[in-house]
Amino acid sequence: MDPRKLRLGFLLATGAIALAFVLPIAPEALPLMARPYLKEIAGAAGLLFLLAAWFADNRATVVGLAGALLAATASLALLNDASVAGSAQAGFWMIVLASWLSVALSLVNLAALQKLRRRAQQAVNLAVPLLFGATAFYLWEVAVRGLGVPTVLLPPPSAAATRFFASLPTLAGDFTQTFIRGVLIGYAIGCGAGLLVAILAHRYQFLARGLLPLGNFFSALPLVGVAPIMVMWFGFDWPSKAAVVVLVTFFPMLVNAIAGLSASGHIERDLMRSYAASPGQSLTKLYLPAALPFIFNALKINATLALIGAIVAEFFGTPTQGIGFRISTEAGRMAIDMVWAEIALAALAGMAFYGCVTLAERATTFWHPSYRT
Amino acid sequence: MTSSSLTLPARRATFFAARNAIVERYVPVATMVLALIAIWYVAAVAMNWALVRDAFEREETPYTVSDVLAGTMDAERPLLPAPHQVINAFVDGVFGYPPLAPRSLIYHSLVTLSATVLGFILGALFGIALALLIVHSRVLERSLLPWIICSQMVPVLALAPIFIVVLGAIGLQGLLPKSIISAYLCFFPIAIGMVKGFTSPDPLQIELMRTWSATSRQVLWKLRWPSAVPYLFASLKVAITISLVGAIVAELPTGGEAGIGARLLSGSYYGQTIQLWAALVAAAVLASALIGIVGLIERGVNSRMGAH
Amino acid sequence: MSTEPASKRLVVEANAISLRFETADGPVDALSNVSLQIAEGEFVSFIGPSGCGKTTMLRVIADLQQPTSGTLLVNGMTAENARLARSYGYVFQAPALFPWRTIEKNLKLPLEIMGFSESEQKIRAERYMAMVNLKGFERKFPWQLSGGMQQRVSIARALSFDPAMLLMDEPFGALDEIVRDHLNEQLLQLWKSTEKTVLFVTHSIPEAVFLSTKIVVMSPRPGRIIDVIDCDFPADRSLEIRETPEFLKIAQRVRNGLRAGHSYDE
Numbered sequence: 001m002d003p004r005k006l007r008l009g010f011l012l013a014t015g016a017i018a019l020a021f022v023l024p025i026a027p028e029a030l031p032l033m034a035r036p037y038l039k040e041i042a043g044a045a046g047l048l049f050l051l052a053a054w055f056a057d058n059r060a061t062v063v064g065l066a067g068a069l070l071a072a073t074a075s076l077a078l079l080n081d082a083s084v085a086g087s088a089q090a091g092f093w094m095i096v097l098a099s100w101l102s103v104a105l106s107l108v109n110l111a112a113l114q115k116l117r118r119r120a121q122q123a124v125n126l127a128v129p130l131l132f133g134a135t136a137f138y139l140w141e142v143a144v145r146g147l148g149v150p151t152v153l154l155p156p157p158s159a160a161a162t163r164f165f166a167s168l169p170t171l172a173g174d175f176t177q178t179f180i181r182g183v184l185i186g187y188a189i190g191c192g193a194g195l196l197v198a199i200l201a202h203r204y205q206f207l208a209r210g211l212l213p214l215g216n217f218f219s220a221l222p223l224v225g226v227a228p229i230m231v232m233w234f235g236f237d238w239p240s241k242a243a244v245v246v247l248v249t250f251f252p253m254l255v256n257a258i259a260g261l262s263a264s265g266h267i268e269r270d271l272m273r274s275y276a277a278s279p280g281q282s283l284t285k286l287y288l289p290a291a292l293p294f295i296f297n298a299l300k301i302n303a304t305l306a307l308i309g310a311i312v313a314e315f316f317g318t319p320t321q322g323i324g325f326r327i328s329t330e331a332g333r334m335a336i337d338m339v340w341a342e343i344a345l346a347a348l349a350g351m352a353f354y355g356c357v358t359l360a361e362r363a364t365t366f367w368h369p370s371y372r373t
Numbered sequence: 374m375t376s377s378s379l380t381l382p383a384r385r386a387t388f389f390a391a392r393n394a395i396v397e398r399y400v401p402v403a404t405m406v407l408a409l410i411a412i413w414y415v416a417a418v419a420m421n422w423a424l425v426r427d428a429f430e431r432e433e434t435p436y437t438v439s440d441v442l443a444g445t446m447d448a449e450r451p452l453l454p455a456p457h458q459v460i461n462a463f464v465d466g467v468f469g470y471p472p473l474a475p476r477s478l479i480y481h482s483l484v485t486l487s488a489t490v491l492g493f494i495l496g497a498l499f500g501i502a503l504a505l506l507i508v509h510s511r512v513l514e515r516s517l518l519p520w521i522i523c524s525q526m527v528p529v530l531a532l533a534p535i536f537i538v539v540l541g542a543i544g545l546q547g548l549l550p551k552s553i554i555s556a557y558l559c560f561f562p563i564a565i566g567m568v569k570g571f572t573s574p575d576p577l578q579i580e581l582m583r584t585w586s587a588t589s590r591q592v593l594w595k596l597r598w599p600s601a602v603p604y605l606f607a608s609l610k611v612a613i614t615i616s617l618v619g620a621i622v623a624e625l626p627t628g629g630e631a632g633i634g635a636r637l638l639s640g641s642y643y644g645q646t647i648q649l650w651a652a653l654v655a656a657a658v659l660a661s662a663l664i665g666i667v668g669l670i671e672r673g674v675n676s677r678m679g680a681h
Numbered sequence: 682m683s684t685e686p687a688s689k690r691l692v693v694e695a696n697a698i699s700l701r702f703e704t705a706d707g708p709v710d711a712l713s714n715v716s717l718q719i720a721e722g723e724f725v726s727f728i729g730p731s732g733c734g735k736t737t738m739l740r741v742i743a744d745l746q747q748p749t750s751g752t753l754l755v756n757g758m759t760a761e762n763a764r765l766a767r768s769y770g771y772v773f774q775a776p777a778l779f780p781w782r783t784i785e786k787n788l789k790l791p792l793e794i795m796g797f798s799e800s801e802q803k804i805r806a807e808r809y810m811a812m813v814n815l816k817g818f819e820r821k822f823p824w825q826l827s828g829g830m831q832q833r834v835s836i837a838r839a840l841s842f843d844p845a846m847l848l849m850d851e852p853f854g855a856l857d858e859i860v861r862d863h864l865n866e867q868l869l870q871l872w873k874s875t876e877k878t879v880l881f882v883t884h885s886i887p888e889a890v891f892l893s894t895k896i897v898v899m900s901p902r903p904g905r906i907i908d909v910i911d912c913d914f915p916a917d918r919s920l921e922i923r924e925t926p927e928f929l930k931i932a933q934r935v936r937n938g939l940r941a942g943h944s945y946d947e
Contacts, residue, residue: 107516108512110515111512111514111515111516112511112512125515128515128516129515129517129518129519129520131516153542153543154539206401206404207401208401209401209402210401210404210405213402214405214406214409217661220610220614220661220664221656221657221660222614222617222621222656222660224618224621224622225621225633225634225637225652226653228637228640228649229646229649229650232452232646233452267773267774270745270773271777272794273764274743274745274764274769274771275767275791275795276765276767276794277794281794285793285794286779289779289781303526304526307528308528308529308531311528311531312530312531312622315534315622316625316637316641317641323531324531327531327534327535328534328625331534331535336535336538336539339534339535340535342531343532346527346528346531347526347527347528350527351527353526354526367781367824368780369824
């Protein structure tokens with residue numbers, strides 16, 4: 001980034017901190033000058049911003065981030081004061097502005113770094129989105145608490161986190177019901193069945209030509225709509241949710257596996273023919289390994305679809321626990337922080353599941369050209 | 374060999390080749406569909422058997438096997454309705470009521486469809502705009518793109534109930550919250566698809582543009598957009614199906630009264646199995662029609678861009 | 682056509698092989714009345730332009746394609762039985778190595794399929810890796826090797842189960858000339874030490890003349906044999922013979938055959 005713009009930005013941040021000392025924090029609250037520790041912290045932040053403005057190069061990144069951290073801490077500490085929360089005014093927002101501005105400048109600097117050594121580059125590549133996300137959460141927190149947004153409308157992340165850690169047993173129960181029973185079992189059956197039918201279709205071309213268009217057709221349908229029918233057939237408990245997951249994961253696996261099994265080149269097929277290999281040998285030694293990238297593509301898509309399927313199926317009716325159940329009932333009771341805690345659980349479960357599948361993919365398809373670019 | 378003696382056999386060869394291609398393409402699918410329908414009938418008989426027989430027992434009327442058989446094909450609250458029952462209910466729902474009557478499937482489909490299409494358009498516009506921003510700003514690419522990819526792994530559909538409830542609490546009901554959910558759902562796949570599309574041109578082609586001192590804007594319109602068209606339509610097809618699912622799921626939390634999702638819910642509450650299945654068929658028809666329309670537009674655009 | 686010494690067994694006896702298939706533009710004669718006899722231990726090159734049927738002929742001998750008429754005996758059996766008896770190793774234009782297997786596992790692929798024991802597989806893999814001078818690359822993956830090295834692995838793989846014949850379809854076509862010369866010499870060494878019958882399809886006249894004991898010149902539309910040329914250069918020849926008058930005379934004869942078959946026409 002242009003050093004002059006960088007300098008200007010950090011100078012603006014310094015100016016914002018200065019203004020925070022002068023402008024009122026909130027109608028009934030003590031000004032910043034009168035608060036014993038906070039004024040030191042805010043002052044230190046301001047000095048760091050000044051230093052960053054003076055550096056105006058890559059060193060400014062670290063200094064700026066440190067200053068932002070201090071300013072953020074000051075603003076969060078201010079929110080703990082009841083007279084500030086809900087009625088924050090210009091002084092408070094100046095601190096938030098300074099923090100956000102310096103993070104943004106540091107992010108632009110970091111994002112421009114490209115020619116570092118591998119480990120350093122990996123660290124930077126990880127740091128940029130994490131920093132972005134942390135800032136988003138911070139802004140969410142101060143905005144909701146500073147403006148006094150009603151918790152039923154949008155709770156601050158801290159409320160959701162508190163509720164999360166306070167309700168771990170309930171969350172664990174919901175997780176077991178939805179994920180361990182509904183998702184995992186349905187995922188295993190659905191993907192397994194899809195793969196088996198694809199192998200049959202590979203052997204008997206007539207099946208493939210008939211099933212592929214049907215598979216594409218069914219993949220596009222809102223299959224979660226069959227949830228009430230599954231409830232009718234399998235009862236309210238987790239088997240009906242697993243059945244929905246089976247249906248939802250079967251078709252993407254079928255379509256991708258059929259594509260993968262026919263992905264082998266004709267030279268490799270002639271090679272197997274020249275060895276007089278049996279169909280079983282050709283399947284295990286050529287067609288299946290070559291199909292692995294496609295199979296994993298389906299496994300990744302299905303990981304998300306399975307979780308969505310299980311949760312949405314629970315919206316249609318479920319006994320006493322489950323992520324979808326908890327979300328719909330707590331939403332009905334306006335306990336929005338619990339709903340967000342459940343959403344956080346679902347998000348974590350989804351990312352962990354997807355991450356595991358990706359790790360397995362990397363271990364078994366390391367040889368694919370897409371890893372070598 | 375003179376040309377005349379070759380054309381006749383050649384034309385016949387082409388004719389047979391074309392006819393074989395049609396046969397090859399449609400016969401397997403047709404066979405599968407017929408097989409599925411046959412299996413469906415058998416399953417309907419098997420699953421409804423106990424139900425129907427118990428009904429006869431309760432009424433203490435004498436019955437024969439063929440009575441029970443006929444009963445399974447015609448039960449009022451079957452476990453698995455027979456195909457003709459579903460078709461009848463569907464046709465009845467579409468043609469049997471005036472289009473805007475509360476029991477007409479057309480009415481419910483229109484309600485869901487309006488949310489779907491509005492959400493789809495909003496989501497597509499935002500998704501493309503975001504993709505454009507990401508492609509042209511390194512900061513946004515490094516900081517935002519990982520989050521967009523992460524969001525793919527999160528069951529975003531689970532957010533539907535709170536959206537509806539929260540927006541309902543501040544007075545927004547009906548079409549708008551459902552569209553917002555649909556928009557939110559299809560915004561991410563479109564953004565990712567378009568980022569892939571905008572970055573798909575061969576580096577050699579981009580270098581060529583640089584040798585002509587093309588501005589970013591010119592590169593965008595003359596190179597990136599045309600390269601992104603296949604990705605655009607692929608992600609639009611995915612997005613419109615997601616948008617439909619989102620609209621249906623969004624109708625659930627409020628115990629809504631209109632829309633396909635509401636119809637599914639009421640069918641399951643009141644044990645109206647056939648109504649449920651008819652609503653599912655309506656959803657399937659909607660999904661296929663929407664994808665078909667996108668496909669048609671795609672073919673039109675492709676033929677104008679020189680594909681055959 | 683030359684006569685073979687009575688003591689040498691015939692590994693390929695083809696009689697009036699024809700292969701015709703239908704296309705949208707009418708029937709095409711990929712092979713038309715091709716007759717050929719190949720004795721054990723010969724190195725036979727098939728040369729001609731695209732569409733002359735040389736690859737098709739190789740594939741027919743390998744039972745990868747079936748002729749529409751004619752008789753064919755490979756190693757005294759029908760082509761299909763010869764394939765089922767694993768009488769030949771096939772080397773394609775591309776190395777066709779499986780990227781998910783290490784080089785060593787790639788070499789063992791035919792041995793696994795044909796049921797060799799684990800210890801036998803290991804012995805053979807080592808022997809043939811050494812024979813193509815690739816010792817030390819066992820644990821590498823195909824993409825870590827150059828094109829020439831991959832093709833050498835492919836040749837070693839084709840030899841690993843000791844087939845009677847080696848069928849090679851333009852194996853060096855995708856490589857640059859320097860690598861190609863090097864591999865030609867290596868192939869010659871291999872042939873001399875293993876004493877197999879080699880059927881070799883190529884586009885390159887110098888390659889065919891350098892490597893072969895017999896050259897079959899083919900031409901297209903319809904695919905047929907124009908000329909069969911015997912060459913008997915000394916067994917320990919090197920690339921230098923390519924400038925000698927005898928070499929050039931045979932090359933000229935090949936070129937004349939190609940011209941007679943309209944190979945240089947549009």
